Amino acid sequence: MKERCVMLKKTFIKAQIAFKQNRHMIVLILLWFLLNYWVLLATCGDAVLAVKYLFYLEDLETDYGHFYSKYSEFVVFGLLIGLVTVDAFRNYDPSKTCEILASKLKNHAVIVGYDHLGIRLHEYLESRGIPNVVVSKHKADLSELYEDENPAVYYDDLDDDFPKKIELKKARYLFLLEDEIVFNLRMVLLARRIGSKARIAVRCFQDNFAPVFERYGATILSASSATVKSVFSEHLSDPRIKEIIIIGYSHFAERISAHATRRGIHNSIIAECDDLVKYHNKLETTERQLVKIFRGNPMDYKVLQEAGVFDGEEKAIIIAIESDDVILLARALKERNPKALVIARTFSDEIEVVLEEMGVVPISTSKHALKSQILPMLDEH
Known part of the structure; x- marks a missing residue:
């Protein structure tokens, strides 16, 4: 019953939009019939009879009657209806x-x-029947939602109409998952300024900004940080692990390295990006002695060999690259160093199954954040 109501609502909205976008054609059709009605009325002098002539219920046996019937039915009527249908x-x-x-x-x-x-949060809310709207500054991200006609809004700036577009004041939850501190802060301030009582959760990769958001009653989401703690407690607590090699660089990779360094564990990072050097430079002198960086393509086996990925058993290898190449890399690592502990970050449940079959430990920061940080918020209400 609920799904039927939603479908009827969507159909009604689509009809409204189609009318607005094709109103000129519709008006033209109405004018055609209206003008001909007056001509037919003047010809026969009877309003009821004129309506019958207008809609072909009776034939007007005059030259104009034949003209109207043929021209309207075979040319004008067919052309206009065809144009409206195609244009719609x-x-x-x-x-x-x-x-x-x-x-x-x-x-x-x-x-x-x-x-x-x-994506995980949207799918979970949909499965629970919790109404939600997805907002993104990337139109491509919304393409599937557009096709399925689910509530979704594209934005390029926070204009005056934005809060109304998403009914921010009436929202129960506000999840700010963009990796932009300033934008997220503007959204929090906007929500509180218009009187929204929504429960707010903010993704924040910079710990020093957390108190700013918490001041406005927001909960901090740190997917990488929470997942890293879980990885160390569940998989890297074995004292036999003397070294951690991280392949790829991201917030997650940086937090793995920082956590290992604080524990006095030697770790290496293999990546091509300049941020890797920036991270290494901001470390203290004693910390740098524990962290090695290898600039190069993480998929280049020569670079991996130089970093010692394929040698030794007393090490953990963490794949942090954000691509489907994680499968190829994981397979190569298990073939060349079968006894090494290999942990791979993945964003797909399907890839997770494949990795487990290889003997690789899959981890998902998004899944962990949803389970450990977001679901408790939803359960409270």
């Missing part, structure tokens, strides 16, 4: 339906940012 499909923009659906929500969740965590 051509002009229909599903994003408009998604925006209208979003503006009608209440007691809902607002998901700002549609990355791996945003």
